Amino acid sequence: MDSLSFTQIPLTTRSPGQYVEFDFSKMRNGLPGRPYRVLCIGLGTFPSDLDRPVRVDSADHAKAIFGQGSMLTGMCAVFNDQINSRDIQLWGMPLGEPATGDPTAATGTFVFTGTATKAGIIALMVEQQRIQVSVAVGMTAAQTAAAVSAKINTYLDLSCTAGVSTATVTVTSRHKGTAGNSIYLAKNYDPGDRVPIGLTCEVTAMSGGTGDPVAATKLALLGDQAFDAILHFWTDATNIAAVEAFAADRAIATKRNYCWSLTHKTDSYSTLTTFAASRNSAFAPIVAMKGTPWPSWKVAAAVGGACANSIANDPATPLCDLVIKGMLPPKDNDRFSGTERELLLQAGLATLDVNDAGKVYIQLLVTTYKTNEAGYADDGLYLLTRLTTLFYISWAQQVLIAETYPRYKLGDDGGNYLPSAKVATPSQIRATLAAQAVDFGKAGLIENVAAYIDALVVTRDATDRDRVNSFQRPDLINGFLKFASMIQPLA
Structure with a gap:
């Protein structure tokens, strides 16, 4: 076939005229952007709106749809105070109190x-x-x-x-x-x-407060709705385990509905470290404090908002030294010491601190991930930013392939295909991924780009001839979190 291939102009048309069609698949420059969708889950007071996510435009809007003085209204208000990115969409899912179990x-x-x-x-x-x-x-x-x-x-x-x-x-x-x-x-x-x-x-x-909605039941109501982050109020081991499992399940290859979650737990140092020992998830950070004037759900929403604001702008930027707007510092006797905070971080709990100006800030946002599936110590995903960077790289590659090769055919390398024939080959796809890797490097998401490209493998599947397989080993960028120096002065 020597003629060009068109998608809108049939070769058999007999009507005279000048016909032009547009192909916009090559217009994107650089990496794609996307709205960052955050879901706050909390108790509401309007029964007609329970158990379904609702888009929230402002604190006043939250008050109108979730009820003045409700937990979820408070979460939305403090979340919005942390946000300066227009790419963030806030959603709220109001829950009712348990109908059984005699809650108090x-x-x-x-x-x-x-x-x-x-x-x-x-x-x-x-x-x-x-x-x-x-x-x-x-x-x-x-x-x-x-x-x-x-x-x-x-x-x-x-x-x-x-x-x-x-x-x-x-x-x-x-x-x-x-x-x-x-x-x-x-x-x-x-x-x-x-x-x-x-x-x-x-x-x-x-x-004396008892009884909570069951997290597994409520999360199941989300179906396949996509959210990048879920901020919630559950603090007990059973419900947190359900949230961890929910987020991990969404990350499997056949779903690719990536998200992370966050909650806050206030308790003594010994209770928190014991609790942390039972947790091991890269998807569900827990913020630990000894005491705070804000209730736990507001801390979760505010810290989650500060993190989401940073991640939406750059998924690899370290989540540390972020001031929590509007949060009063705990009294001195309600603060952990520096030694206790260090041990909490090692246990897998994120920590907050107070600066000299009396502002509360995120010391470091870590996850509870400590051991791999074999049970051996593993710090590969102890920082949430490593996960969010991988999430973005994976999503950006999906967008790249979908936009570059829409409704393409697949052929082996070496075929004499016209450009308009819309045939993708393994070498073309590899070149496309390699070019995007350069953009990842320029954006500071990965390093050692040349080594990444050298190790990049793209092949046509031997059994399923409609499928291309790829192996990649990106070297994720690291955070500049520590500086060590020895000063040896001379007299």
């Missing part, structure tokens, strides 16, 4: 005693919201409690409400479940705060 809501208390002998201000903290109540001379404990309860209930965005009985203010989570146990209650958060003379205030931390 977490509660905590502020208990007042005495009578004020000097005017002042009661300064409390509820879920990072500063609660200030003016106290006059002669104000009793019961009057103070009533004023505090009323003040708390003016903050409708809180994920809890307050009630009063005599001199006790009881704070109750809006949602039933274990997550409410992480709602922060405190007095005198700032160094200058003092309870007015004559009064005392005792704080009992939130506790």
Whole structure:
């Protein structure tokens, strides 16, 4: 066949005229970009919208569709505060409380005693919201409690409400479940705060929340919907294992629906290290803290937002030193020491720290992956960025092949094919992949590009003649995380 091959202009047409068709398959320059889809999963308050992902445009939009003061609304709000990339799409999946198992809501208390002998201000903290109540001379404990309860209930965005009985203010989570146990209650958060003379205030931390939706059941509802990251509130071993399995399953070759997940867990150092020993996943980082004014779900959404913002711009840039916008630092006694943070990192838990300006930042985002399938120590995927870089390389290659060879035929090397015949050969495909590897190198995603190209193998399958097989060994770029120097001064 000596004539050119067309897709829109038939050779048999007899109508006179000038016909032109366009082939845009060679127009792309450089690496492809894509919207980065992030899903926040949390409890909502509107039953009609439960269990399905909804696109979220803003914090006010989240409030309208998930309910003011709901867990998911709070997650979306703090997530959006971290984002400056227009390539990120936020979705929310509201869940309801478990219908079985008799779930309970977490509660905590502020208990007042005495009578004020000097005017002042009661300064409390509820879920990072500063609660200030003016106290006059002669104000009793019961009057103070009533004023505090009323003040708390003016903050409708809180994920809890307050009630009063005599001199006790009881704070109750809006949602039933274990997550409410992480709602922060405190007095005198700032160094200058003092309870007015004559009064005392005792704080009992939130506790007693039980029952959570089953992660495996809820994740199954997503079907094949694509999300690059899933930020969630589950912190128990069973549900985290379900999230890990879900993300790992999406990465298999026949699905290629890549995603990573993230949650946050607040507990003591010993409890966290014991918990970390039971986890081993490259797909599901867990952020560990001793204490924080934000509830666990807000920390997960904010840290996940900061990471997603970085990954969407460059999947290989180290996830460290990222400031978490809007997050107040824990009090000194609620912070891990440097030694404890180092050991938590070695255990596979991501850590946060506080800088000299009082800003909370990601010290390093690591995964819980520690051993390979054979059970031997393996640090190959201890950094999430190694996984996200591989995800992007794989996706970019899929786009490249699909765009370069749309509806092509496949032939052996050496055939005398016209360019318009749309026949791909192994050597052509190899050259296409090699050219993209150069772009990967320029973008700082891989290094030693020449060695990668030398080792690149592309062959036609001997059994399935419609199939091309490829073997690749990219040398992923590394992060500049540590600098070591010995200084030996002379007198």
